[in-house]
Amino acid sequence: MSRIHPTAIIEQGAEIGEDVEIGPYAVVGAHVTIGARTTIGSHSVIEGHTTLGVDNRIGHYASVGGRPQDMKYQGEPTRLEIGDRNTIREFTTIHTGTVQDAGVTTLGDDNWIMAYVHIGHDCRVGSHAILSSNAQMAGHVVIGDWAIVGGMSGVHQFVRIGEHSMLGGASALVQDIPPFVIAAGNKAEPHGVNVEGLRRRGFSPDAISALRTAYRLLYKNGLSLEDAKAQLRELAAAGGDGDAAVKTLVDFIEASQRGIIR
Template sequence: MTRIHPTAVIDPKAALDSSVEVGAYTVIGPHVAIGANSKIGPHVVIEGHTTIGRDNSIFQFGSIGGVPQDKKYAGEPTRLEIGDRNTIREFVTLNLGTVQDGGVTRIGDDNWVMAYVHVAHDCQIGSNTTIANNATLAGHVYIGDWVLLGGFTTVHQFCRIGAHAMTAFTAAVSQDVPPFVTAAGNRAVPAGINSEGLRRRGFSGEQIMAIKRAYRTIYRSGLPLEEAMAALALEESKVPDSAEYIKQLREFIASSARGIIR
């Protein structure tokens, strides 16, 4: 039984593994490569210099590898790279990168991208994330591993969201969200740590408490940010089982160009 529907339009130059399934009326361009056991639903358009790994599922009406919504884009051969085992639901739009950045939009492995999500040019999404319905990422956004974005979350260009962070429904993120932190509101503000997510991923009670204490140092102690950072550095030596997480939090804040949500 054929795995490619006879109504699909696939350029002869496209590189599809023999195990790839393609649904009715899907269009795949010449610079597309798709890995083993990936399933492309009906009415999907995949174009641009797009590489898709193995075991991905892309549902109907997706627009994958479209040109950036950036007036500076002049047809340069920029890229979209998608890893393995991602689920990309209906009406998702994933755009190519631009030469003004690294030239690539990148999505890692094992991500769950729900319906109507938009990922703009040059975004970098890690692995094991969940991006709920209608979330919108502007250009140059960074999303760390294990992040959960609530439905209708909007993220301003150049913002970063650190690993294991979470945004609430309709959060409007205009500054960086540190690792482990929950962001809520319009404009988004800190609302505690993502305790439940950390428990589900196997963090111990002691590790979660250490992260919570670090959060309180940053957001509840009343210390200026520089002094809070110094206090975190001292805390690392006191909690060896959690030192890597406090260091991750501290280094993320230190490298923030836009500043963190406060």
């Protein structure tokens, strides 16, 4: 049985799952679907065409599903889709998509979104990501699984943050971070492979060694980007335990539109 505080406003048409808890003075819009066992903190606003999966935790004063901060937006019924078991803390803002992109902003599962984070329109956040307090994502940002974005960091629109990568606190990111790479600074620069994170997630020593070799080819050997990519392709086909990880790195670089940090 859901527990909805009598001061909460639930607009007609909203769909509320089983065992949902909605705190005092929260507002849930008419086009919102909230999955089972989700908690909505006091004074939060869940609006727009927004879907939340099960077991999510929304902190007090969060604003989820608001209109895009895009001057081209003309009221189209764009969407926000949030998966399961996400923690979204106090004063976070997450906006719906725009028709100039796919029309949807997405979050996967098991993400940890700390206080005052902003996730702009058309962002795509994978699963198991951590966005630290006051991290700010402009529109169209893509964040891979298990990535970490440090507090007080700003991420330029259309930038991609690769899986298992880490952006240090108070950084300014204007180009893509390849998977598995640590970056920091204003403007953010590469600072090695996220070795500790990979160990914690079960990557083998051979896979980590292959990624360290890949990092040297990309950043330490004085190669042009095209020459580095050619050698990375050879490394990805070497037949070792790290082939899949290196291939992920190569595929990401080749798909980059804004270029990778150098």
